[in-house]
Every structure is written in C-alpha cells, then in structure tokens.
Amino acid sequence: MAPALLATDDLQPLLDEVTRFSTTEMAPITQRPDLPASAEAISKLSQAAYDFGILPGDDQNPGFALWAQPEDANALAFSIGALKQLASVNAGIALAWHRNALACFLARSIGFRLNETQQAPLALTAIPTGHHGLARGSLARWLRRRVTDEDQSMLADWLDRNTCNTPLTAPPQWQNLIWPVWHEGVMSWQLVHRSEIAITPCRPQHGLDELGTWQVSAGPANGEIVGATQQQVSSMLVLDALGLLAIAAGTNQHGAAMAGEFASLRRQGGRVISQHAAVQTMLAKIQQARWEAEMVLSGLTRPLSRLSLKELMMARQQLHPRLCMAANLAMQVHGGIGYMQDCGPEKLLRDQNMLRFQSGGTREIPLFIHAWGEI
Amino acid sequence: MINRAMHLEGHLPADHRLAPHWQFAALPRIAQQITSYQRDDLWASDTRRLPAPLAQLRRRARTFAETYLAPLSAEADLAMHTVPGQHPPAITDMLKVAAREGWLSYFLPRPLGSMSWKRSLYPPVWQSSLVVEEFSRVCGGLMLLLSAHHLGCIPLLLSGDIKVIRRFLAPVYRSCHKGDPHLVAFAITEPGAGSDAEDGHGARDYKPGVVASRCQGGWKLNGRKCFISGGDMARTLTVFAALEGEGMESWTCFYVDAASPGFRVARNEMKMGMRASGAADLEFTEVFVPDSHVIGGLRKGWVLNRASLNTSRIPVASMAVGFARAATEQATTFACRYQLGGKALIHYQDVQQHIATMVAETRAIRSMVWQEARNAWKPRQLNASACKFHATNRAQIVVEMALDLLADQGGLQEQKIEKIFRDVRLTRIFEGTNQINQLSVIEDWQDQLLPLCSPSSAPIGV
Secondary structure (H helix, E strand, O other): OOOOOOOOHHHHHHHHHHHHHHHHHHHHOOOOOOOOOOHHHHHHHHHHHHHHHHHOOOOOOOOEEEOOOOOOHHHHHHHHHHHHHHOOOOOHHHHHHHHHHHHHHHHHHHHOOOOOOOOOOOOOOEOOOOOOOOOOOHHHHHHHOOOOHHHHHHHHHHOOOOOOEEEEEEEEOOOOOEEEEEEEOOEEEEEEEEHHHHHOOOOOOOOOOOOEEEEEOOOOOOOOEEEOOHHHHHHHHHHHHHHHHHHHHHHHHHHHHHHHHHHHHEEEEEEEEEOOHHHHHHHHHHHHHHHHHHHHHHHHHOOHHHHHHHHHHHHHHHHHHHHHHHHHHHHHHHHHHHEEEOOOOHHHHHHHHHHHHHOOOOOHHHHHHHHHOOO | OOOOOOOOOOOOOOOOOOHHHHHHHHOOOHHHHHOOOOOOHHHHHHHOOHHHHHHHHHHHHHHHHHHHHHHHHHHHHHHHOOOOOOOOOOHHHHHHHHHHOOOOOEEEEEEEEEEEEHHHHHEEEOOOOOOOHHHHOOOOOHHHHHHHHHHHHHHHHHOOOOOHHHHHHHHHHHHHHOOOOOOEEEEEEEOEHHHHHHHHHHOHHHHHOOOEEOOOOEEEEEEEEEEOOOOOOOOEEEEEEEEEOOOOOOOOOEEEEOOOOOOOEEOOOOOOOOOOEEEEEEEEEEEEEHHEEEEEEOOHHHHHHHHHHHHHHHHHHHHHHHHHHHHHHHHHHHOOOOOOOOHHHHHHHHHHHHHHHHHHHHHHHHHHHHHHHOOOOOOOOOHHHHHHHHHHHHHHHHHHHHHHHHHHOOOOOHOOHHHHHHHHHHHHOOOHHHHHHHHHHHHHHHHHHHHHHHOOOOOOOO
C-alpha cells in the first residue's frame, strides 16, 4: 500500500497556501464582477497555478494537484478544499481548472499519453456527459452492468458526438478534449484535438463570464479512441460532481460573506437591515445552505474507490437548488444594488445557476438514482 | 398499430375508442353543451373569455409585441452598456410606432388618451396587465421601457386634479399620438432609501435625500435619485422630494422637466436583465420647479406614492406572468423538438409532468392577476402587494423549471430562457422588494388584525 500523499497535519497549511494564492494572485484580476478577467490574464494565472502545483502537470509526478491522487483521502480533501477556496474568489476559473485537472486524471487513468503541449495549463478539458441530461436511467444501468437493448440505443444517441452537438463550457485556450463516446457499440473515450472538432461558438452564456461556450461535435475517425470501463466512467463522474459541488459551495461562501457584510452596513427602517427579521431569515437560510454543503462535502471526503456515484448524484440534486436559492437570497438582501452587474451578487447567482446546468443538470437525477438501485 | 406521429407516448390518439376526445363526439347534444374536449390554443381560448374590448386589446398587444419588440429583443439585451441619452435608432423607431399606436397613452379614454370608450368600462389596471403580459413575453427590457412611462404618469392621474391632467398629461399623450414619444419617469428611490421609500414604518426614520427648498415662485430640488426606470429617456419626471427641514411626511410630488438647468442623468446602471430599459442615477442641483408643477398639493406625495405603487404592482405581477409564460412556451417547444434516444423529449412521462406543472403554475398566477385586476378600479394595497410578491416568486420557479428541462443547454443565450431568468429576477426586487410587499399586506390589514388580538373579537375572513 502506497504511503499517504498528504499527512493530515499538512492539509490545512496547504489549503492556507491556496488561500494565499487566491488572495494575492487570483483576486486582483477578478475583483470587478462586471469585468471578466481577460484570456491573457487567466493564462498567466493558470501558469502560476501550474507552477504552484494546483494544476496537474507532468503525469509521471502528479504531486498534490487537483484530482491528482483521488485514492488518498487527504489529497481528495485538498482538492475539494482548494476548489472551494478558489471558487470563493472566482467560480469560472475554478471550473476551468477543475475540468483541466479532471481531464488530466482521465488521461492518466485511461492511458492516453499527453505530449508537452497537451499538458500545458488549460490546454486540455473534458466533457463528462452526453448531449443532454444523464441518458435518463440508461447510464446508471450501464454503470451497474444491467444494461438493456433500449439502454444501448439511448446511450448510442446520448454519446453520439458525430451528429449531435454538445455544449462545452471552457476557457478560450482549450486545445484538446476528452469525452466519452459511443463507438462501435461500446462506450469509449475519445481524445481529440480542437482542429478535428466541428465548433460553433455560442453567444455569451448565462454566467461564468470568464469562460466561453461552444457547440462541439466530432466524428469517430478523429483523435484517439479507447474502450471505457465502468470504473473509469464512474470515477470521472464522481470527481466531476465533487468538483461542481465544491465550486458551488465556495461560490456560496462568497455570497454569504457579501450578504452578511452588506446587511451589517445598510440602514433601512432606522437601523441596519441585519436587525430586521426579514433579513435575518434570509441570512440564516444562506448560512443553512452553506452548512448543508459543508456537511455533505465532508461526508463525501473519502478515497475515490469508496465513493458511490449515486451518493454524488443525490448530493447534486439536493445541493444545487439550495445553493441557487442562497445566491438568490444574497441578491435579495442587497435589494436593487444586488441586481447590478458591478455589485457582485448578480454574478454569483448567474455562476451558481450555470453550475446547476453542468454535466447533465439535475432534473434527470431521480431517474438516475432509481436506475442505480441500492447502494 | 399506433403511429407515434398521431399521439404522444403514454397517451392514446384522439381517435382511439378509449380516448375521451373521440367519445365526446358520441355524447348527446345537450351533454356536449356542458362538457368540453376542445383542442383550442390555451391563449386563444383565454382571450375569447375576456370581454370583447379586452380580448381585442390582448390580440393587438400580442401582434405589436411580436412585430416590433421581438426582433429587437436579443440585440437590445446583448448591446454594450450605453451612455445615458444614446439609444440605438431601432429602439427610437419602435418607440415612435408604439407612441402612434397608443401604447404610451392607454390609461385615459379618447380624445385625451388612446383607450377606446368600450374599454373604459374596465379598470385600466386590468388593461395594463393584459398588455404588460404580452410585452414581457417577448422582451422584459422593451416591456419596461414602455411600461415605466405609465408609472411616471400615474401620479398625474391619481392627483385627481383635472387641471393637472389637462396641463401635464394631455400634452404627453398628444405628443405620443403624433409619433413623438414623450416619456415620463417615476422617481422615488434614493441611494439611502430603497425600501424606506415604499414602507411607512421605514420612512418614519429616514432622512430624505432629495429636498425641495422654497424660492421665488417655486421650489429648488437638490439631491439624488437612483435606479429610476426610464429616467435616462424621460422628458419629464414625477419626482418625490421632502420639503426642507421636514421628514418624509412632507414628501411632495414635483413634475420636473428633464431639460431644467441642474438636472443631470449621471449614469445608467449595468443591470442583470431588462437591459433595454435604463435604470438611471439622477442628480438634482438647484433644479427649479414652479409652484404650478406641484402635483396633488404640498405634503401629499407620500399618499400619492403609495397609491401609485398600489396601481403598478398588479401589472408588475403580470410581467411575471409574461415571463413564466415565455419560459413555458420556450421549454415546451424545446421538449417537442429536441431529440434524445430517438424521440422528442415530450414523449417522456417525466417531461410531460414537468411541463404540465409549468403550465399550471403559469395559469395559476395569471388567474390571480386577472382576479385582482378585474376589480382594480381602486387597487387595494393588500391585494396588489400579495399579487405582486406571490406571482413574481412563483414565476421565477417556473423559469427555473424551464432551465432545468434544458439542462446542459439552459445557460445558452440562444435558447432564450436564461434571459427570461435575468428579466424575471428583477420583478422580485423592484416596486418594493417582495419582503416589503409581504409587510405591505400586513400594514394594510392591521385594522382588521388588531381587534383579532382580543379573544372576544369576531372571526376574520381571508
């Protein structure tokens, strides 16, 4: 058994370093909510994150970068904590880094050999799911090896990258993509270069202003394709859901802090608004959502092999609406100013909504859970 | 053999012997008179149920919205933040058409306004609610651009002073009829007073930010107003200010010409949604207002403000109906066209349930709005506020359901629902936050509630 990558005692000091990094390096380029950081600034920041070790690099020596050692509970806790911290400063960049790290994890697990260019920060990204939703119950049954003919045909359509467009939300620098595809009747992985992908740029999307959205499709003759195992797909989806939840929780931390601070300063009705029960109730609900997210994430901080995708899906189903509600309340506490782009809560709400839509969204999760069966 | 094109999965085709639609045809004629399996479009059948003049108004509003507002909607939303006073020519042209067609003057009957005499039998709030729903459905920003003007005019109407109406409102409407849109803005909110400008309890302790000082022949206004919808395009404004040395109880409505020296539109806010309409920051520096431009009398501004809000809150609830309807229509269209697993999403039972819930929610809030609006000759605070906060809260839920249905596609601007979310979000904040509106219900109700605190009091009706 390999020794633990991270000692428990080292976890908090490392997270403190991430806090320092996000405060000194990330915050200055993201402080204006109405002015997204430029692609150039994000490139520089990502290089700094790569040098610092948050972003994975050399696949022979993954270190403590995001999702580098998911079988190590402390390393997993570090990834969750780091994404929370980064997202409390900027959710868009945190998502870009999460997907880059997830793609690197996948490449390592699958055996794709990445060249130096592909390992550059933000060069690689991942799309974890098909063109819409979660393939209803079919994905869950495939993962549980109970797939029917009907499921096969659903999955063939869901992962038909050739004729169906799939939305990709990523930083503009992305050059390579890993995604599950349906190839010759089996689920497979495809690593494909941007030049081999048919790309339709989309208009500015709802949130995560630092990133862009493209509709992408690619034929089976492009890039590399290897067969996928249930364990690989499940691991990817587990880590993706963990990342999304950590980012959503971090975004809520930011909203909670803003709402609390504003409520302690703004006066209405002859006193600061935090003294009004209407506002206290909203602040308490924001705190409660934060507590729920912390509880759930803390319960999910286990080695990857001990995490069930069903649990992660249930967590997404439970937490994303709660955290969106909290973001709405943070805006509501601010009143009119909270609706304005240069204030902050407006962007947090849009970002929180975007996280809810990622990776199939949440509406089909009950079908996924039912199809999964008992844990 | 059932053909998929003839029915949705889980349902029988209408000509199946077990389908109620088919069996309905076999019912006796009298039975057919008291049962229904019509397949009419829901909007069309609701419209037919309205009194004829209002049905005609609803159809006209929809046609105008689809002809003139819909083509500008996406562009207006994505346009760069504009400097106050600079507007795309297409929006100016649309305003001219709207003015000529009477959409800026329908709160009064002809010849002063554009309301037909047949429509004058019905409350203007009901008429406004019908129009606002149609406009919101295609574009929240352009709807607000056209609707904020009416709010600006309402204090002139509610002053109950015929001279005010003839001297100030009639020229506004006349100008509009000629195709020269004269917009009016309603200015109450101040940097230090959002809710305090809308709630008596809060106003009691608020130090007014815009103050009117006496001068020869009139008043001089000093201070700032913020978040004023349409304030950047208004030619005149109904501005609420306290008299110098007095509190909010001295609030007075002043009719201010935007060309007055000392008046300045400092900036337009960068809003999340409803971006086609400016939310302006207004500065008043020694702005002279003659005595003749005091609306409703000195120290009558507070009641005029509250009455204006009571009049506007039901139409705000109707905005929410328009957004919920737009989201439901977009999501339903998406479900019928988007293919997953070899068939359109609408064939899946859970999608059908999702859409049915959205339809029911939308129709429930419309029923509430129409119920209140049809009786709103004298809009009551309790009814207007309850309608506003409930409809806007529920509408946002409907829009979120639409986004959830689109899942990965939900954030795409091209799918139009994310814009509806950004638009509907404002309805929970402006015209009093929904929290303030909840308290307004109780404020208005307290004379009935206080006796109820005594055990011997008569029961209360809700």
